[in-house]
Each structure stands twice: as structure tokens, then as C-alpha cells.
Amino acid sequence: MTNIFNFTSRKNASQKNDFLKDGSDTLIYDRDGRNISFDPLPPQPVVPNRDWSNQELASIYGVKRLLDAAGVPNVLERGLTDEGDPWCVFCTTSGEVFIHLCRVDSLYVLDSPNLKSPLTGTDFADLISQFSDGALSRDSYTAKTSGRLIKLRQNGKVFLHPSIMLAALIWSIYINAEELVFFASGEDQDIDMDAAFADIGTLAAAPITETDMQNAETELADFKKSLSLHDTLRSDDVRDVAMAKDGAGKMGMMYVPNTIAVGLSSIAIAFGILQETLFDTTPEAPQIAAHEVEGRDDATVLADAEEADSPRDRSVQFDFAVVFEAARDGMAHMLDQLEAGAQMALAGERIGPSLTLETALQMPPVSDLLPVIDITSEDAAVEMAYLPEGEAGAENDDESDSIAAVEEDAPEEIIDIAELGSEPSRSAIDGSEDQLITFASLLDIKNQEYEVVSTFEVGGQTFEATFDVSTLSKEATDLLVSTLDNGPTADDNRELTGSELLLPNGDTILLGAVGEDDLGTQFDPFDDDARAFVAFLKDQSGSHLISGPGKLTIVADIGPVAPDVYHAMTWVNDTGHEISAVGLKSDFEAFDLLG
């Protein structure tokens, strides 16, 4: 297959949108004498300052609904800066901010008093990856401390609705608060995980309602009426954050996790957000009998922050058995239920991403930053991986035992992180910055990273897709077909060299005629923005590929949005090979590819 797209490597590329993409770009903060250097980021579109998009708002309010349902009293407020950058905060009912989320210069920033530094990323998956990579502030989460991280996934690939992912992240940050005290559900408590995951899917994907948009006063009043819990976040954080809590306000959170909470915890585990040690009952975190807690006879207290004074101690304890079993046994079922819930919520004019969660299981993992355990299949091994540690040993053995006790059927395998480090990361597969993005390289990515799950015919040609195209909505199918069927053939292209053909459902831009042997310059007529856009889509989490004879389409994970926000564009060169992109119209606009 001839290489068609010979993109300039990022290091040498001259693009309009190069903020923080060059290795020499450094953000320096002189507070506390710290210098923080950001690693180069993939190309990002410069999106004009604007309020949260409908899709972003849907995700944010989906998070709020999930937190509400999980029993986390919270108030959501949002605003715009004087430059028009959007932000929102999740507050406790006492007004303390425990999550600040904003989008500045196309980057999301999420901060919490419980984080040692803000999380930044181009999407929510990036935030989760960064969080999983050790953003927690407490000593117990530093690299020097032993701690087992667990991820569940099926076939190594997990995908969930952005709201669910973000909710799981915020939930995880929330329950990591030092002073929190959890009243875990008893073993005899019957948790209907099917219903829980269905509810999570519905809550996450439901469209924004007027109720969602009620002002803070109304929400606050509602919460006050129903509030029976007190929550707080750690207050001894000296970092310069918005959410530092005053010392006088320390209160332990008494909490009875409901099914939504357990479901979110399961998802958080599945994404590697939560550490299993959070759920480990250690001698330093003595259990308290239920009767010792006034008014909580039905709860089992697994930990008490007042008595946990070791830095290693967890004030947050949970019924690990419930969560772990739910995560293991319910993962596949959960995804089905989530999909069912999402489809219900999306019924009507909205179209989903047209990827069922079943097929989404074939998608790449959100993050390969951490080792993974795969315990979703019956015969899957349980792989326990450890953070870099100085003292692996008995403690870990104990933790392994606790896991084994929970899941006796699953064979257990301990894998050192050093061994796992030899596994090819996704970035390695994607290639370094120096790797050229060509038609062939994209095909290689498809073959290496995806299990082709379906073949189909368009215009007498057979295509392979990394997802089940039969699940597509009619609108999405039409749009995709336009990229596969309407483009000119090689012969067509030669007749139309140098011209431009606009298609009804998308744009096809023919590249200028150049010699086939001159791969290094054949894309000179091709706009840098188009090249950057293809790279942008390629690197997006959840993007998919469709390939056929001489044609390859990159489909962005654009979530459940209305059809009119999709756009498709095809680029063709004089060899007749085409690379198409289907994504959000706003992203095309951001790369100056429209109008």
C-alpha cells in the first residue's frame, strides 16, 4: 500500500495551533519555588473562547445527576471568565468547592483540594489517565508507597460514556477525602447491580433538563431539606487552590453507599481510578460496630477517621467485597445495562455514538498507563500490579489474600510493574512524534490496535470496521457511506487532479498533482490544518477506523450528539487513496477546515 499521507513530524511542523506542543514550551509557576514543565501535548485545535458546549454541559450535568444519585450532596455552579472561558464548580452544601473544572485554551483543568496538582487534559479520558498516574496528594499515594492499582477490562478494552467516566473520577476524588468515613453496606444487603448500572447509564446520558439548570439557591434548598449527611474535604492542604477548607469546618462524612455509589466505585476500579487499598481493611483502620453509631444501626462501620492516625491509614473504607464482586461479575453486564440506559435516554432526535457498549469493548482502553487486571471473563486471570514501591512484601501478600478471598474462582497472578512496563504502550503503537502519519501507518494502527469486528459492503467494495457498523443510526450510516462511496476513484482522481469536489454530505478535497515518487513533498498542497486534524482524530481516545480498498476513514468518538453537529471530509491524492474524517463540526471549524 502506498503511503499517501506523509505528514510533517510534529517537531518540525509549523501549525497555527502550537500552544504547548513544542518541547521547549514550559509553563513556570514560581509559587513555592516550584517549576512545572508540561510535557509536549498532541496537536490541539484552538477553539475560540466559548461557553460549555451542549455536549460538555450534558456531561457535566450527567456527573451531577450521578453524584446526586450516589448520595453525594452537591451544588453545581458555572460561569465564564472575563475572556469567556467556561468553568464550573461542584460544591458541598456548605458552599465549599470540592471540584473545579474549567476549559482554558482547549484544555480541561480539573482541580480539587484532594489533589496535589490540577489535572489537565484534552478530554476527560486524559484527566482520568493523569489521575491514575498519581495525582493524589496523600503520602499513601506517592510512588514510594506500596499500593495496588486495579483495572478491569474485557479484552483489554473499555469504553464508557464521558459523563460516567468523569463522574467516576470525581467520585473517586471525593471519597479519597481524608476525613470521610464510610458506612459500607453490609454483606447481607442486596444490591441490584443491574438496576444500578442501568440507572447510571440513564443518568449519565439523559439530556439536560430545566431541572438541571435550576439555580443554586433552589438546589441548595432542596439539599438542605434532604440532607442528613455532612461532608467535608481535607482542610490542611496548603496548595493554592480554590477549595481549601477552613480548619473549623472539619467534619467526618458519614455515608451509606447506595447502589449507584457501588456502581461508580466499580467503574472507577475498572478504569484504574480507584486503588484497591482504599477498600482494604487494615489493622490501623479498626472497624466500629454499627451500634456505636447513633442512628446507623443498619450500617457497618468499616473505618473511623478519628482513630486512623497513621499516614498510611485510610479513613475511607468500603465494603471491598461488594465493590470488587460487582466490578468483576457485573462488568460485562454493566456495560450492557449502561448501553440500554443510554439508548433509552437518547431515544428521540438524538443519535448516539452508534457504538454499542458491547462493540465499544473492542475499543482501546482509556489509558494504558497502568497495569491491568482482567477479571471480566470467566477464565481470565487476575493480575495484580503494584505501583512503584520500596517495600513490596507482606502487606501486598495480605492484599492479595484479601482479593483471593473475595474471588476464589479467579486465578491470581502477581505481576510486577517492571514487567508490565515492557508491554507496548498505546503511544508506542501510535508512534512517536517522529512517526509519519500515512495511509499505511493508519492501516497498521487499525490492524495492531483493533480487532476488526465487522465487514460490510458499500458500492460493491468491502470495508473493514473496528466496530459493528450495523449498530449505526441511519444518519451516521449515511454520513459514513458518503466518505466511502462518494469519493472519486483513482481514475476519477486523475481526471480531476488539482480540482476540488464538494459532496452533499461532506467535503472531498483533492490534493494537487505531484509525482508518486515524491512522497516527501506530495502533500505540499495539503493544508497543514488538515494534516493536524487527522493526527488529532487519530490520537483521540475512542476514535475508530474503517478501511477499504484505497480508502480509510477515521471516525471520532463524538458521543451522543445531534446529527447536524457531525461533519465528514475526505482528502484524496493523485494515487486515488483517500483518508476521510468524521467528527464534530466544531472540531473541523477549529482546524479552519470549514467555510
Place this chain on the structure above:
Amino acid sequence: MLAEAQKATPEEAKEQRAALGSWLKELRESQNLSQRELADKLSLEYYTFISQLENGRGRIPVHRYSEWAEALGQDKRTFVRTLLSYYEPTTYKILFDADSA
């Protein structure tokens, strides 16, 4: 007893912080600073925090009071005293009401 420890109702606290936010915004604008410029002066990691504060959410970290006063061109003692009147009105009354009377 614990309930009595609450310094103010959430509504009251919100009103106080909203008023404080407006005051901070006035100070910033009087210095001809944009939110981003003020954040830069304070070496904040994200300038949306300024907007958040000016909208009455969150509070200035105690250990940054002096820097905020300086960035906004205010006398430190006066600035902190005003902050206290919003953040801890009861404490403020006990400490300063007699002085002002």
C-alpha cells in the same frame, strides 16, 4: 451542639461570599487588571479561579492573603480585615465592632 457550631447558614455564607466576590472584582478592575493578569501576578495555576471567587464561590487561601493584598494594591491589614468580615463575620464583630463603634 455540633449544629450550633455552624458559623452561618449556607445561604448567609453564600451571600457573604458573593458580596466579597463583587468587592474583589472592584479591586481588580481598579487596578486595571484582567482576571488572567491577576492570576499571573498570583501565579495561580488556572485563572478561572479568579472568576470563581468573583462569583462568590470558594475562598482565598489563608496563606495567600498577603500576596492577594499586594496584587490588588491594598494594605495588608485592611485587606485581611475586610476578608475576615466576609469569611468570619461573627469573629469580625467580636474583634472589631467595638473599635468601629
